[in-house]
Amino acid sequence: MQNEKRKFPRLLCSDQFSNSTIIIDDVAYEMISVNFNNSGMAVYSHIRLPETNICFVSFTLDNESPVEIMNIPATIRYRHEMETGNQYGLEFKIEEMEQPTIAKLKSIEEYLRQSEDLESRWPLP
Amino acid sequence: MSVELSELKVKIADLKVGMYVCRLDKPWEETSFLLQGFLITSQEDIDALAKQCRYVYVETRTFATKATEGERRIAQMGLSARKSTLDVTPTLPPLKVPEIPDLKHRKSYTNTCTVEQEFSQARLCFKYAKSAVQSIIDGVRLNRNIDMDECREVVNDVIDSIFRNHNALIWLTRIKNKDDYTAEHSINVCILSIAFAKFLGLDEKHIENIGLCGMLHDVGKAKIPDEILNKPGRFTDEEMEIMKLHTTFGRDLLMSVPDHDMNVIDVAYCHHERMDGNGYPIGLEPSKIPYYAQLISIADAYDAITSSRIYDSARSSMNALDIIYKNRNLQFNEQLALEFVRFIGVYPPGSIVEMSNGEIGIVISSSLEHKLRPRVLLLRRSDKKTVQKTIIQLEQRPKDCDGNLYNIAKEIPNGTYGIDIGDFLHKNLKLDQET
Numbered sequence: 001m002q003n004e005k006r007k008f009p010r011l012l013c014s015d016q017f018s019n020s021t022i023i024i025d026d027v028a029y030e031m032i033s034v035n036f037n038n039s040g041m042a043v044y045s046h047i048r049l050p051e052t053n054i055c056f057v058s059f060t061l062d063n064e065s066p067v068e069i070m071n072i073p074a075t076i077r078y079r080h081e082m083e084t085g086n087q088y089g090l091e092f093k094i095e096e097m098e099q100p101t102i103a104k105l106k107s108i109e110e111y112l113r114q115s116e117d118l119e120s121r122w123p124l125p
Numbered sequence: 126m127s128v129e130l131s132e133l134k135v136k137i138a139d140l141k142v143g144m145y146v147c148r149l150d151k152p153w154e155e156t157s158f159l160l161q162g163f164l165i166t167s168q169e170d171i172d173a174l175a176k177q178c179r180y181v182y183v184e185t186r187t188f189a190t191k192a193t194e195g196e197r198r199i200a201q202m203g204l205s206a207r208k209s210t211l212d213v214t215p216t217l218p219p220l221k222v223p224e225i226p227d228l229k230h231r232k233s234y235t236n237t238c239t240v241e242q243e244f245s246q247a248r249l250c251f252k253y254a255k256s257a258v259q260s261i262i263d264g265v266r267l268n269r270n271i272d273m274d275e276c277r278e279v280v281n282d283v284i285d286s287i288f289r290n291h292n293a294l295i296w297l298t299r300i301k302n303k304d305d306y307t308a309e310h311s312i313n314v315c316i317l318s319i320a321f322a323k324f325l326g327l328d329e330k331h332i333e334n335i336g337l338c339g340m341l342h343d344v345g346k347a348k349i350p351d352e353i354l355n356k357p358g359r360f361t362d363e364e365m366e367i368m369k370l371h372t373t374f375g376r377d378l379l380m381s382v383p384d385h386d387m388n389v390i391d392v393a394y395c396h397h398e399r400m401d402g403n404g405y406p407i408g409l410e411p412s413k414i415p416y417y418a419q420l421i422s423i424a425d426a427y428d429a430i431t432s433s434r435i436y437d438s439a440r441s442s443m444n445a446l447d448i449i450y451k452n453r454n455l456q457f458n459e460q461l462a463l464e465f466v467r468f469i470g471v472y473p474p475g476s477i478v479e480m481s482n483g484e485i486g487i488v489i490s491s492s493l494e495h496k497l498r499p500r501v502l503l504l505r506r507s508d509k510k511t512v513q514k515t516i517i518q519l520e521q522r523p524k525d526c527d528g529n530l531y532n533i534a535k536e537i538p539n540g541t542y543g544i545d546i547g548d549f550l551h552k553n554l555k556l557d558q559e560t
Contacts, residue, residue, distance in 0.1 A: 009535070012447050032455070034447050044448050046403050046456070051359065080440060081359065083368055083397060084426040085456065087440065087448065120496075121443065122450045122466045 010035035010042065011112040012121055016062045022090075023056040023071065024049060031088070033059055036112060038105040040077070040091040048086050049076065057090060061108045069104060072097060132182040137175045140165060140183070145373065145406075146174070148182035162377060164406065166366040225460065228467075228493075231326030240292040240474070240490045240500075247293035250286045251312065254279045258340065259308040265347035271382050273337075280336035283312075284319055284329075291320040292474040292490035299442075299475035300547040301432050307346050307354065310428055315339035317424035324468040324493075338392035338417050339424060345375025345393060372397055372406045391415040396422045399456045411458075419458040423449060423465045426456070442473050443536065470496035475546050477539055481532040482525050483507030485542055486517075487549065495520040497533070509542050 013033040020043050022029045027050075031043035041057075049055075056071040073096045078089030094102060117123060132147055140146075147162045156177045165171060174181060225231065257279045261271055286294050298313040318339035322332040346354060349371055353364050360368060375393030379385055395418035398404035400411045430445035446466050453462035472478060476488040484507050491499035498519035506512045517523050523531050539546055 013451065032451050034451050035444070042444065042447070044451065046399065048362075048365070079359070080430065081365075082426075082429045083371070084422070084429045085448070085452075087430065087444075121471065122446060122463075124463055124467055 010037045010040070011109065011116060013041070014112060014115060017108075017112075018060045018062065020057055020059040022049065022088075023058075024052050024054070034087070036109065038092075038102070038109045039094065040074070040089065042087060042089050044085055044087045046085050048081055049079075049088060052076075055090070057092075061111060063111055067104050067108055067111075069101070069108075072101060072105075132184060134180055135183050136180050137171065137178060140171045140174065140181070142166060142168070142171075145184040146181045147184045149174075150178050150180050162373070164366070164370055164373060166363065225325050225327075225464065232328070233326060234288060234323050236288075236290040236292075238289050240290050240296075243286060243290040243293040246289070247286045247297060250282050251294060251297045251316075254283055254312045254315070254340075255305065255308050258311045259305065261341075261344065262308060262347040265344065265378060271341070271344065271378065273382055273384050273386065276337060276340060277333070280315065280319075280333060280340055283316055284332060284336060287316070287319050287323060290490075291323060295320055295473060296475040296489075296546070298428065299431070299473070306432065307343060310432060311340055311343050313428045313432075314342060314421065314424045317428060318421055321420065321424060321465060321468050325464060334386070334388050335417055335420060337386060338389050339421050341375070341379065341389050342392050342396050342421050342425060343371060343375065344378055345371035345373065348374040348378070369397070369405050388415070388417050392418045392421050394418075396425055398422075400458060401455045404456075420461055423457050423461055427465070427469070441536065442469060442476065443471070467493075472496070472499050472533060472536065474499075476536050477541060477544055477546065478533045479535055479537050480525075481534045482527065482529060483509075484512070484525070485509065485537070485544065487544070487546065489516060492520070498522075499533075501531075501533070504544055505542050 013036050017033050017036070020031050020033045020041070022031055022043065029045065029047060029049055031045040034042040034044050036042075053076045055074050055076060057074050058068075058070045058072075060069065061067040073093040074090040075093060076088050077091045078087075080087040092105065135144070142165050144165050145162070146165060149156060149158075157173070158177075163170070165174075257275060261276070265271065283294065294316045298316050302309055315336050316339075319332055319336040322335045327335070346368075349368060353360070353367055356364065372394050376390055379390045379393050392415065394406070395409065395415050398407065398409045398414045398418060400414070400419075402408050402410050404414075426449060427442075427445045430440050430448060431442055446469055449457060449462050450466050453459040457465075470491055470493075472488045472491060474488055474490050477485065478488060478501060479485055480501075480503075484503055485505035486501040486503040489500040489502050500516055500518050500520075503512055503515045503517060517531055519531055519533070525531055
């Protein structure tokens with residue numbers, strides 16, 4: 001069993017977080033956004049992504065002041081392809097981004113952190 | 126709603142990728158096909174058929190509309206209610222879909238012993254169950270029939286352990302061995318499904334049946350060639366299509382068992398169906414996915430995500446629950462997905478955790494009422510040096526030697542500071558001290 005290895009754990013993508021569009025070689029793949037921090041995220045789908053590790057990611061956070069992230073460069077660092085579905089870990093290429101985009105990523109993380117329920121990571125009825 | 130299976134005679138020229146060939150115009154033995162029934166996955170399959178046959182029979186399904194409530198419930202119980210040309214007569218009547226009461230009103234089972242008392246029996250049970258599943262897989266490869274009585278015996282042993290204290294076997298599901306993936310995964314899904322069904326307050330006959338479904342859900346993988354099943358690398362698209370055939374192989378294998386159980390067949394066939402209709406092998410709509418398959422699919426995904434395969438590494442329990450939560454109502458039944466997240470909780474037994482004062486421990490057990498404050502066996506001091514084994518019960522809000530309240534800061538990877546949950550159990554450390 002491998003547990004959380006990241007220095008900065010990812011936060012669950014809330015219902016306000018859209019699906020992510022991953023573009024690889026000009027083909028778009030819609031994936032479920034699973035968890036996130038300002039340096040990367042996990043996505044999941046029943047479809048498999050091509051083996052290429054370079055991709056571009058788009059998603060939005062639909063809160064009171066929506067934040068839109070469009071086609072930021074990322075590297076696929078981790079793949080777990082199973083019969084049940086496929087999970088991919090993306091690392092954003094921060095060094096290739098403009099400051100406003102980095103600020104947007106940080107604001108999304110901050111929103112998720114503030115809206116997280118401390119008693120339960122997963123909102124349960 | 127009723128689902129009917131039938132065979133349709135099709136000329137080779139009319140065959141398409143995605144059709145399931147169940148019969149040829151000649152005995153299978155007179156052809157080069159190794160499998161007696163297969164899914165057409167490419168034009169090459171059609172070309173191969175064209176060389177040896179003039180026509181074949183493909184499987185078709187008919188769904189009647191305007192279902193009554195009674196019919197809807199029967200359909201939800203799955204294909205066990207179907208009329209089939211495969212001449213299968215259920216030996217057991219299909220069970221009714223269990224109602225899941227809300228948390229406050231559901232049947233509650235009380236543990237009859239502590240996790241420490243259950244550990245040694247749970248280890249024996251796990252070892253026996255895993256070897257029994259491996260023996261079933263080996264037997265299938267030698268064309269032996271599955272012994273359902275033996276399977277039920279294994280499941281009943283697992284149920285007995287889980288009813289005494291479920292935390293012990295749940296802990297054992299966290300020790301993963303890449304080499305025995307299929308057998309280990311099958312028994313893990315059996316354990317998780319039984320413990321989940323117990324948590325849902327289902328009655329014992331449902332729990333036993335769910336356990337059997339969990340144990341045999343992947344039995345069709347015994348028919349997948351070893352070089353694909355154990356491939357040390359990414360599957361090609363074609364290999365992935367072959368892997369997906371394990372659902373059909375499983376159904377066929379289980380149908381050939383003399384005292385077969387229709388719910389078990391349903392689960393083997395339908396545990397990769399999804400609520401959004403994007404599953405396989407059929408792409409059933411939600412109301413037609415057997416209820417037990419909906420339940421087993423969650424335990425199956427949880428164990429798959431938290432397991433290492435030959436070609437990749439596992440993710441944490443937290444990550445698996447993130448995926449299950451985010452896929453509620455897409456891949457998984459929403460109510461069952463939320464209940465499963467509640468059942469596993471934040472720190473499942475076997476989690477290695479760092480306390481807020483820097484001490485390190487392993488979660489021994491947790492209760493529904495105190496998911497954030499489980500029982501923890503401390504193994505390292507804050508300077509990470511070995512400490513005399515001490516169990517703290519966080520729900521009693523104990524304080525550390527500096528007078529500060531004990532809290533869990535975070536879960537840490539297995540292997541950190543030399544703590545490995547597998548080694549820990551192999552060394553047979555006794556959990557015998559409490560504060």
